[in-house]
Amino acid sequence: MSKNKTFIKIVVIFSLIIILFGSFFHFVQQISDMNTQKILNHLEDVGKETANIYNLKFKSLQNVIVSTAEILGRVDHSDDEIGNILDTVAQGQELFQRIWYIDKDKTLHNYKKDIILEDHSSYIDEVFNGHTGFTNPLTSLYDNKSSVVIVYTPIYKNNQVVGGLAGIVEVNNESHDYIYNDVFNDEAYVFATSADGQIISKIKNNNTLYFGDNYFDFLNNNVYFMNSNYKSILHNIQKNQSGFASYRYKNDERMIYYTPVKINNWYIFNIISNDIIDDLNDQMNGETLKLILEIIFVFVVMLFILIRYFIKINKMNEETNNQLRTSNKKIEMILKQTSDRIFEYDIDNDSLILDAWNDYPKIILNSFLSNLHNYNFVSKEHEKLLKEKFHEIINNKDKIVFDAKLPYISRDDETWFHVSMIYVNQNKRLIGTLRNSTTEMNEYNLLLQDQMFKNSVYSNALFMFAVNLKSQKVVIYQKNGIYHNVIDVQYENSFLKSFVEEAAEKDRERVAKFFSQENVQNIYHHNGKRTIEFRTWKADKNRYEWVKFRIQFERQSSNNELLMIAYSNDINDEKSRQLEYEYKAQRDGLTGLYNRQTFNQFVDDYLKDKKSVSDYCAYMIVDLDNFKSINDSLGHSTGDEVIQKVATLLESICFNSGYVGRFGGDEFVIFLYAQESYAEIENKAREIIRRIEGIKMDSIHDITASIGITFVTDEKHHRILFDKSDQALYVSKKSGKCRYYVYVNEK
Structure with missing residues (x-):
């Protein structure tokens, strides 16, 4: 019999070795196939x-x-x-x-x-x-x-x-x-x-x-x-x-x-x-x-370290268990001296034991959690809460406190009890106390609503709402100083949907994402960004205006459940000024095109993210021919008008797949991206030259332009593209003007 077992072990070991080598060979073959591909x-x-x-x-x-x-x-x-x-x-x-x-x-x-x-x-x-x-x-x-x-x-x-x-x-x-x-x-x-x-x-x-x-x-x-x-x-x-x-x-x-x-x-x-x-x-x-x-x-070293670690942990657990036995005895002595009602819950047998208390006898409830509804032990609104708390302490083995209505004990539906439980590891049971907390809970609920309302008023909030993150229901809703009754309104499926619809269409996706349950949880756990600015509809003014929402978190002392409170302030005037300043900082004052700094930044950002070699891109310098004679003959105001007309037609040609800028004087720059071919880029250069020739200020002066073009390959900085395009522009000017030239090499 012993020889048979030894033989079986040898067969199993050799089988595992063969499987291991087969898996390794298959892995190597897959690597070879991937490398060949x-x-x-x-x-x-x-x-x-x-x-x-x-x-x-x-x-x-x-x-x-x-x-x-x-x-x-x-x-x-x-x-x-x-x-x-x-x-x-x-x-x-x-x-x-x-x-x-x-x-x-x-x-x-x-x-x-x-x-x-x-x-x-x-x-x-x-x-x-x-x-x-x-x-x-x-x-x-x-x-x-x-x-x-x-x-x-x-x-x-x-x-x-x-x-x-x-x-x-x-x-x-x-x-x-x-x-x-x-x-x-x-x-x-x-x-x-x-x-x-x-x-x-x-x-x-x-x-x-x-x-x-x-x-x-x-x-x-x-x-x-x-x-x-x-x-x-x-x-x-x-x-x-x-x-x-x-x-x-x-x-x-x-x-x-x-x-x-x-x-x-x-x-x-x-x-x-x-x-x-x-x-x-x-x-x-x-x-x-x-x-x-x-x-x-590395695996062998880590395995050795883990084995040593678990041996050490096992010794610590033995010491902890000895300490728990001593602690359990102390807990039992303390519980016997409290005036609160004591209960025990046997996890394996799912049974609850209520000790005798005042005029109430000792009670044993078998199949407690599985039959909780039939016992009518807890009110319907708190039945789910009680089950979750029991499972939470069983899984986490930590102390739990919460408040709930227990009609089985109080014989009514109005009495609150403060429930406190601890996990006893030695015999896998829960020990807890029940204390009447009706007065505190009623006072707290009134105080909670009053405090939230005051928070919205004191912060000059135009809009304020609070959400119970456990039940996902809105508990308070105030808009323009008017308090609304929103009991039992679901937050994400009902309230948030109508709330987002009041935002400007371009902001709705961003607003919905910010106030989503997933993002709110992320803000709470990871201290994410707590403010958002967007445009919302103002019915009294019949227009959209900028507001800034902030969110904060508070816990209810009755059941320790988390509330998310959001409130807004009017920032329309401040935001409008900010956007105006940002626009002016990025634009050329005469034409409204991008200025040098902004244009160069956009080009560098695009080059940094460009990955596909099939993405046809080009850098152009457009320079008006003999523009000084127009300024000298017709005046600078006419020259400015020519510059503005050229800027308008450049934007109309390149608006959907390019950046257009002005570096000063009669020099314009264009960066085209996502073009179908180099031929399409050259067609746009021809169109620019043709349409600029169509600008007429008088019957004497012809307005033309020369263009230097560089097709983007692997350049990573705007300066390289500008220098190459400038060399191509030089050839265009020397070759007779009113034409374009594509950079091929430095010669």
């Missing part, structure tokens, strides 16, 4: 961010080419002037190697270096058809070896195409900063392809993870797909969709993520070796094991 999510983020960078940079190049074409189309220029302009623009954009001028005979000219080329590519026809766009990678006619993308646009004069511009970008140059830089410490590989798979550009990386110049040919001919196939990838690309795929090449498993650039159906490919994923998982598993061992060590 995190890596794939990062791979996806890198792809989308790289596609966004491609789109942004090439669109910026397109904007530069279009703006330059507009400059050349406004007035006639000599060949030398054209050469100087195009050379200046090319040097200002590090991605442009050169910019060719296309004459009306479809010949390419570099007037700076006196070079002429004949190019019969289809994009030349696109230019003379009035189209702007990008070519796919093609071999440069300049050196017959470089792979280039051409950004082209027409030049108009009198609404006729008279030529064009072709900006040359060498896309196979690894030094170009196209690629998002966070690619697993250069362990992964990122590059772009055209729609037919031709490699456009790639990141610097010693591990190429492919060979050849066409990635689609590589995938079709040289790899073994594991969870996808070549046709499904082409199918997704034709539908302009993103996706994952995995394949094996040279005994190395790899994961790829592909996503569209939205330029000529170009695609971004991110590739990572599964060896990297396995290494990261092994590293994470090692850290996890280390953490588990540290937790086990």
Whole structure:
């Protein structure tokens, strides 16, 4: 028999060990799966961010080419002037190697270096058809070896195409900063392809993870797909969709993520070796094991400390029990000498014993709490209170006192008794006394109502109410000096609902939350904020006015129940002045727009909380062109009127998703957030320029504006955005004014 028990114990121990190791293995596997998913999510983020960078940079190049074409189309220029302009623009954009001028005979000219080329590519026809766009990678006619993308646009004069511009970008140059830089410490590989798979550009990386110049040919001919196939990838690309795929090449498993650039159906490919994923998982598993061992060590130490603690507590409990036995004997001796009626309650048997008292005999009530209603021992209004107090002392083992009406003892419904009970731990019973407290309770109730009324009067309260937090009923309600009878009115379901409806609509949610039972309890227990200011309806004045409510707490001596007392004061004049001061402190005096300090604070607060990279934001500086001539010719009052009109139209354009400020003079600033795309931001810049041109003060002076724009990426301070936008504004001014320019880099 003993051997069987030993065998069973061994089996149980080994089973527990197997379960423990199985659970640990499952936990490690879950960590690996989570880490793998995190890596794939990062791979996806890198792809989308790289596609966004491609789109942004090439669109910026397109904007530069279009703006330059507009400059050349406004007035006639000599060949030398054209050469100087195009050379200046090319040097200002590090991605442009050169910019060719296309004459009306479809010949390419570099007037700076006196070079002429004949190019019969289809994009030349696109230019003379009035189209702007990008070519796919093609071999440069300049050196017959470089792979280039051409950004082209027409030049108009009198609404006729008279030529064009072709900006040359060498896309196979690894030094170009196209690629998002966070690619697993250069362990992964990122590059772009055209729609037919031709490699456009790639990141610097010693591990190429492919060979050849066409990635689609590589995938079709040289790899073994594991969870996808070549046709499904082409199918997704034709539908302009993103996706994952995995394949094996040279005994190395790899994961790829592909996503569209939205330029000529170009695609971004991110590739990572599964060896990297396995290494990261092994590293994470090692850290996890280390953490588990540290937790086990801490647990063992804590368990040792707890065992020592409980041994010490057990000794203390034994000493306490000895002291309780002595105390119980003392209690019994004291109770025998009191004039109050004594009772005992046996917790296990639920029985109440009332000792003989005056002319009353000794009484035993079995099933006391469970049969309390049938005994008619306590009045209906206090039946719940008595049960709660009994359960409270049983659970907390503390002293309890309260007042209640006990018709079973008094033989009437008007007599109050002061009940005092203690918990006797030795034999799990309650010992208590009953004393007639009718006189004190009647006096107290009168005093309570009178004192609350006085509190409302002495504090000049417009409104006052008191709530019994135990019963959740309103006990006193005074409004405009009139006392209302609200006995048995539920606080939160009835009274508070109508009370909140008198508050202004914008304040109701805040008022309801402040006076809710949950918040009142929080204020009492954690000393929370006890005041609230809001607008409430004044029927005599037919308007909303500001009031300030305060709450305080008092206990009823009859039953020790807690009251919440709330009362209000009129602060309408004081609050109106305060709001007016705050508004003036935040605003520009002439336009009502935000001043420098307030605008900068709003921008910094937004940048601090900005988390999503898909949240398109921008910082703009809007500066009126030649504004000094308007002040000098038409006077400063007219100049102020122009400033005010510009402020009004800026707010109308940006009111729902931006901040607008004035830093002084004719300089305005805008911060746009939560835009759908960078294109939407540029559309708003065009609208601002167009609408400012529509402001007319006389027939002589034209009112125009130049704008510098910075798209927000990872900046965390307004000063950085302002400096970048100021540089972009400088380029706008130097390029002829009445235009906008987007900051790309410091060059």
